[in-house]
Amino acid sequence: xxxxxxxxxxxxxxxxxxxxxxxxxxxxxxxxxxxxxxxxxxxxxxxxxxxxxxxxxxxxxxxxxxxxxxxxxxxxxxxxxxxxxxxxxxxxxxxxxxxxxxxxxxxxxxxxxxxxxxxxxxxxxxxxxx
Numbered sequence: 817x818x819x820x821x822x823x824x825x826x827x828x829x830x831x832x833x834x835x836x837x838x839x840x841x842x843x844x845x846x847x848x849x850x851x852x853x854x855x856x857x858x859x860x861x862x863x864x865x866x867x868x869x870x871x872x873x874x875x876x877x878x879x880x881x882x883x884x885x886x887x888x889x890x891x892x893x894x895x896x897x898x899x900x901x902x903x904x905x906x907x908x909x910x911x912x913x914x915x916x917x918x919x920x921x922x923x924x925x926x927x928x929x930x931x932x933x934x935x936x937x938x939x940x941x942x943x944x945x946x
Contacts, residue, residue, distance in 0.1 A: 830917055831925060834890035834909060840869050841893065842885045849897060851905070857921060857932075858905040862893060868910045875912045894919065899930045 839862040842850035851858045863869040863885075873879050888897075890907070898905045898921065906926070907919040923931040 827917075831919065834907075834917070834919065835894065836889065836891065837864075838887050838889050839864060839893065839909065840866065840885045840887055841897075842869065842883050846884075849893075851901075852908070852911075856904060858901060858903055859908040859911070859918070860893065860897065860901075860905060861911045862890070862907050862909050864910055868913060872910075872912055894926050898926045904932050905930075 841860065841862050844850050849860045851860045853859070861872070863872065869883055869885065870879070873881060873883055890909075893907055898907070904921045906921045908916065909919065910916040919925050921930065921932050925931075
């Protein structure tokens with residue numbers, strides 16, 4: 817099997833695990849997910865546990881800040897929260913760590929109706945255009 821095939825299978829496994837696992841989502845203004853904009857995409861930050869969130873705060877030199885967060889399944893984050901933002905959005909799991917993973921706004925990861933589209937108006941898919 818090619819390295820691309822192995823990488824895709826590993827990503828698919830990681831995505832399935834993320835979808836069924838509860839993650840911590842930092843909140844701002846009471847109930848909005850903390851997000852960073854990069855490359856025209858809003859990246860909602862989510863963390864696998866409190867230690868990962870604390871490392872993120874430390875890396876941002878905000879270790880003394882009290883981080884308000886909620887816990888939710890990754891599937892809810894991708895299927896409900898991302899579409900509610902009304903703009904291209906993905907999820908950055910454990911941002912800034914060596915084990916971090918990006919779940920971009922492409923069909924197969926987020927609902928197709930909110931997936932980024934290519935220059936021909938087709939929803940981008942995990943691995944390329946539709």
